[in-house]
Amino acid sequence: MNATDARPLAAIDIGGTKIAAAVVGDDGTLLARTQRPTPSTADGETVLRAVLDALEELAEAPAWAGVRGLGVGSAGPVDTGRGTVSPVNIGGWRHFPLVERLSGHPAATDLPVVLAGDGIAIAAAEHRFGAARPYDNVLCMVVSTGVGGGLILGGALHTGTTGNAGHIGHITVDLDGEPCPCGSRGCLELFASGTAIARYALRSGWQPSTEDRSAVAVAASARAGDPVALAAYDRAARALAAGIAATATLVELDAVVIGGGVAQVGDLLLDPLRGHLTTYAALPFAAGIKVHRALLGTDAGLVGAAAVAAHRLGG
Incomplete structure (x- = not known):
């Protein structure tokens, strides 16, 4: 354009x-x-x-x-x-x-x-108009009902042969994890999607204050200090950190940009993500990844x- x-x-x-x-x-x-x-x-x-x-x-x-x-x-x-x-x-x-x-x-x-x-799509948008503009090597992610991603490598959109390069939601982060609808096990999406966050919170004893049992409601409880809700978001952040670190180890990233509905909670997700990245992205060439919230929102x-x-x- x-x-x-x-x-x-x-x-x-x-x-x-x-x-x-x-x-x-x-x-x-x-x-x-x-x-x-x-x-x-x-x-x-x-x-x-x-x-x-x-x-x-x-x-x-x-x-x-x-x-x-x-x-x-x-x-x-x-x-x-x-x-x-x-x-x-x-x-x-x-x-x-x-x-x-x-x-x-x-x-x-x-x-x-x-x-x-x-x-x-989100990678193209954020690299042209948003938070990924300063970077030549960046992973842009959608964290919503599912988890997807796209890569900018060497300043250009990297799509892969079929258009699925960067589809980080189906990187395995738990070898013994639950079966995923994609056919694999322990996928990142099973930990970090909005659906997964709400499901984990409910299984762990979270008591919603209204009929709303979505990740948005879990976020409201987390901001109020509910330890179960906070643990659900920390678990999602840790899984995201593992997937991002694995990607950075393969292709060397400068930054990651997080968008999608779940990312609208802001630092409730991004602060623990930054913390967990210091553990998972440990090799010198993978360390120091900048984490940004997508500027273009939903x-x-x-x-x-x-x-x-x-x-x-x-x-």
């Missing part, structure tokens, strides 16, 4: 909790936006209908008239070559031909559709989907 072609792009961000869609300007500004819940336990066609509803609503906005392409950031894994998605937290989509189905919809007629994983996925599309389409 630069002087080569400054027309806006449409973007869709698909996660396990919400589906958001926007028209994104050349400077990363959202010119129009809509959102609805993800029917994550429904069949694939029902999930697609929610995505198309968001797309159709967005297409009615005045800003849509100048749109030159559609960027889609989805929870992963994805396969950007085939245009398919298989999000771990959306059971109805397995090798689902999302690009084909979107391209065939009247609202997207004649629009090129560019697919990216949600972690790749809209980073939308801005990033547009940024990836701009990169692929030119401009």
